Amino acid sequence: MKTLADLKKIREKAQEDLKLRGGNVRIKIVVGMGTSGIAMGAREVMKTFLEEIAARNLSDVLVTQTGEKGLSSMEPVVDLIEEGKPKVTYGNMNPDKVKKVVVEHIVNGRVVSDYVVATGD
């Protein structure tokens, strides 16, 4: 069984890790979780991001959920926000596309233009 004591170990490890790289958030991922997004598979998109972050040990990435953004026909929709760069919005996402975006965009810094539905604010 997982206990709160396990968290102490994680905390110690994480503090070392954050000390080394300064604790900055490099990329923020925002998954649209409105009613239509959920119906179109946004939960699986969110889940895949979380799995990839854990598997690749991406400790400088932040993932959040938000409500509808008026792009219902392109759900599930995901925003990637990096400091000093225009926001990139990916549409019609699914777990396979998420994996590609993680490798290409988040790890290697190349926007996956095939899945982009909007850029900027």
Place this chain on the structure above:
Amino acid sequence: MQDISLHLLDIIENSVRAKARNIKVRVINNVQKNRLRIIVEDDGTGMDSHTLEKAQDPFYTSKLEREKKVGLGIPLFKQNAELVGGSFKMASEPGFGTVLTVDFTLDHIDRMPLGNLKDTLLGTIIGHAEVDFYVHLIYRDKSKEQCFYLDTKAIREELGDIPLTYPDVIEYIDQSLYEGIQNTNMEDV
């Protein structure tokens, strides 16, 4: 929505949108009473009686920015519960929050499955760092009762300044939920 856990996700998102800071989620699988009960309680902005009534109407939405003024989340959940002999109750008080109680007849042949409760809870917990979640899963049978409890406030206190999105923390919460769901027989409900 294909299952109850997707509806639950939709409902929790409503609570977050209502600026809730604490959200209690209870799932009670009561075999003895032949009832699956979902309770979501938040301390968000709440609704007056007029808005509360409107929220159950498919041709209403609180989302002002939306072009089509239609909100199907709550009406569909209500319909899916009532169609299988269940019930849907919402109580709210402006300034205090909202409580939603949804019952399903456990053995009704047309009841939607509970679905992937773990992914619903994992995503919402990690995806809303500003909200504290109190998750209670309860299984009740004639002879036994099994409970699982997860409290993100306690987790956060233990973690200090380490965010919930830290990879090992994601795995920790995922694993905790997995064990909790197994122990309360919520996997194939």
